[in-house]
Amino acid sequence: MTRFLPVLTVLLAILALWVLAVAPMNIWQALDLAEREGVAVTPDDARTRSETSAFVLMTRNPGEIGRGYSLDRPRLPTPVQVGRELWKTTGAMAMKGRAFSKRSLIFHGWVTLQSTLFGFALGTLVGILGAVAIVYSRTIEMSVMPWAIISQTVPIVALAPMIIVLSSQIGIEGRALPKAIISAYLCFFPVLVGMVKGLRSPSREQLDLLRTYNTPRLAEFLKLRLPASVPYLFTSLKVGIAAALVGTIVGELPTGAISGLGARILIGDQFGTPLAIWSALFAAAILAGVLVTLLGWLQGVTLKRMGVRP
Template sequence: MKSLIAVLTVVGVLVVIWYAACVPMNIKGVLTEAERAGAVVVPEGARERRNLGAFGLVAGNSFAIPATWSQKRPRLPAPHQVAIELWQTTVMKKITSKRSLVHHAWITLSATLLGFGIGTGLGILLAVGVVHSRVMDMSVMPWAIVSQTIPIIALAPMIIVVLYSIGVQGVLPKAVISAYLSFFPVVVGMVKGLRSPDMMQLDLLATYHASKPQGFWKLRLPASMPYLFTSLKIGIAASLVGAIVGELPTGAVAGLGARLLAGSYYGQTVQIWSALFMAAILAACLVGLVEVIERVTLKRMGMAA
């Protein structure tokens, strides 16, 4: 109960700050519209107001404040505008409609999940190699780290162009970008996890004359599970970012990334913000899902904390 109050308080504060921020952000546009409609604005004329501070304008034209929360194309849409847009494009629209956010979210989600699968598989394989081979440890790890220092926004168009030139289109290029972002936390986490058994446990297996594969399946892999799940939580969020970024340079017509791009082309800020919120909700659901799987798995293994 106490924590619920704390959470609600934080949300409340954020909403208040958001509403407050809308006023100075949108005041110039509102005043221009009001003047056109015949209201008296101080000072008169958009040109006069151009170089004035937003707070000064608000102080001089306090009648315009409510209008800053209900503009059609605000610089910063108010929370309820985003909420209404979200409601109308999810619950009120048929999923098959091109304007349905659920439809767009699904497009992005499919690329995310495919990319997450590829990235996780690749990450685990690399980690196994790194742990078992010194050569791989020395050669793969530096490249894995370097790969993450390149801004994905610069790399994404190249990946898409290269894949397109060999005839790969559709969901796969996005999934590749998504995998590119998600494999790294899995590699790092799994390397740590597979190395987590201490000397004594390895010695114990040595006294049984256990083979390397036996040591892997019976000791290293189960011991790495808590580390794996931590990585997966980071990885799935990164996958979603990758899928969205992958939609930007392609001029994709569908997906949350395409919604963001179209929104910015046409100055539809409400659409941009609702797409952003959809992405955030999706990320929260995905991370939550991984967490549930983690809890069930570790509990079954008897490792629940």
């Protein structure tokens, strides 16, 4: 309980702030609706209202604020509306046996998850291999490390369409692979940096001790450097999988994809349905939370088996 209390407090504070923000965000729509229903509002024409600040409108029409909490297409939906939409597109559809229909977030989440895991595996592999190469070769460190850093300064949104176009040019069918590449592009970096640090974490004395045994390099790597890097690896993996998910969603956004959470966000934007955007956003956040929690659990189990002090 003591672990959850701080988290719950912050969560409640965010929810309270969110609920409070709904009133000023939706006041214009609320007053437009009230006017159409014949209720007198001040000022009485939409043009003037659009130039008036939300707080002035709220103080002049206190009776109409409540309408902002039950709009069909609100600018900012309430937590309850988002929750209901999320349930409608996941649990409710699953109970009707349509979990994998094109309107279901389970389907879109599954598409995104596949690419995320694929990209995560690819990025982790590249990150670990890169770190090993960097730790064992000064030349590779000098030549590759700056490029690894520069790679992260290029906006992925700009790069994503190019990767999609390029991969279709060279005849790769479908979007799974290019999306995975985009997600691996974001995810390899934290793994690389963490693993370089982890593989270098053994002290001078520990390395000297292995020298006194005349230890072959492979044994030094397997018996000392690799196990020493495990705690660093898990920390990086947690950052990496979140980055991989962001990468996949970005890969689905500007590229005309029709499935995946990123595509849902884009479609919601194009069709003016903020509720769809918000529920897709929350689905992505929940997915990220689940993935990071799973990795955290795996970390706990692994470190415990390695005899780390509980």
